[in-house]
Amino acid sequence: MAGVTIRLAIVDDHPMVTGGLAAALATAEGMAVVERGQSFEDAQSLLVRDDLDVILLDVRLENGNGLQALAERGPRDRPAVLVISSFRTSQYIAASARYGAAGFLLKTVPLATLIEAIRAAAAGGSIFTQDQLQKGFVQLPPRDREILRLAQDGRSNKEIAGILGVSAKTVESHLTDMYHRFEINGGRIELTRRAEAEGWLDIEPPGRAATEVRTGA
Numbered sequence: 447m448a449g450v451t452i453r454l455a456i457v458d459d460h461p462m463v464t465g466g467l468a469a470a471l472a473t474a475e476g477m478a479v480v481e482r483g484q485s486f487e488d489a490q491s492l493l494v495r496d497d498l499d500v501i502l503l504d505v506r507l508e509n510g511n512g513l514q515a516l517a518e519r520g521p522r523d524r525p526a527v528l529v530i531s532s533f534r535t536s537q538y539i540a541a542s543a544r545y546g547a548a549g550f551l552l553k554t555v556p557l558a559t560l561i562e563a564i565r566a567a568a569a570g571g572s573i574f575t576q577d578q579l580q581k582g583f584v585q586l587p588p589r590d591r592e593i594l595r596l597a598q599d600g601r602s603n604k605e606i607a608g609i610l611g612v613s614a615k616t617v618e619s620h621l622t623d624m625y626h627r628f629e630i631n632g633g634r635i636e637l638t639r640r641a642e643a644e645g646w647l648d649i650e651p652p653g654r655a656a657t658e659v660r661t662g663a
Contacts, residue, residue, distance in 0.1 A: 452478070489515035502564075511648050584628075594646070
């Protein structure tokens with residue numbers, strides 16, 4: 447893409463990060479940061495802009511999840527998206543690939559690596575490694591999501607049953623199924639800790655009526 451300026455947008459909820467990235471990328475030939483955002487709504491609007499080539503998209507925004515905005519965008523080639531995060535979370539990596547990003551990078555990557563990735567993404571390429579593409583995306587059924595979220599809040603099976611209008615036995619059955627499915631041996635505590643660490647509930651699959659509060663935690 448010699449002689450062509452790659453038009454970039456950065457979406458990150460930390461102004462110092464955005465400013466630092468913009469200043470660093472200003473040293474790269476043929477690149478210009480033309481837009482910045484920090485909220486979920488900013489991500490939504492920038493992801494459908496036809497005048498941008500590449501978006502550097504953070505995951506944990508000030509009021510939502512950047513990957514949620516990417517998932518809701520649907521299939522689209524431009525602008526290309528490079529997901530950047532401080533967290534090497536398997537669910538984030540898998541969701542990035544699943545919902546059409548060109549790659550997933552940690553914010554600690556060397557500038558030269560980032561610049562190379564931006565150029566590859568602008569040219570229509572993918573920078574996912576084979577290892578990243580093998581990350582499994584955890585997509586839970588709606589009822590499992592509800593039960594798991596309430597369990598993460600510390601609710602007992604009886605309390606969850608009362609909230610959802612089902613029996614305590616039904617709640618236990620769903621939890622037991624998740625233990626088996628994800629090879630959980632430590633019961634509820636291990637399940638909720640793993641789900642939190644891996645971000646299982648951070649992204650609501652598109653196409654479903656989203657009644658949950660988007661999480662940026």
